[in-house]
Amino acid sequence: MAAKIVIALVAFPVLVHAIFTVTRLVLGLMLPELLTHAGSWSEIVSKGAVVAAFLLAVRASFGVCRRLWPAPAVK
Numbered sequence: 001m002a003a004k005i006v007i008a009l010v011a012f013p014v015l016v017h018a019i020f021t022v023t024r025l026v027l028g029l030m031l032p033e034l035l036t037h038a039g040s041w042s043e044i045v046s047k048g049a050v051v052a053a054f055l056l057a058v059r060a061s062f063g064v065c066r067r068l069w070p071a072p073a074v075k
Helices: 002-068
Strands: none
Touching: none
């Protein structure tokens, strides 16, 4: 039970934050060039990149935490 609590309350949010930060750093390097080509859509593209990075981080963290989740001893 303790392992499940640690995974749900500690590992999942920490992984989401770490993956989101790394994704935003990488997108931060590429985004200025994309925004110059986007023209009037630049603000929408910028917000979309933040949302996409967040969704990617949540999905990746869910996948990792699902692998860490302890399996029941008896099937």
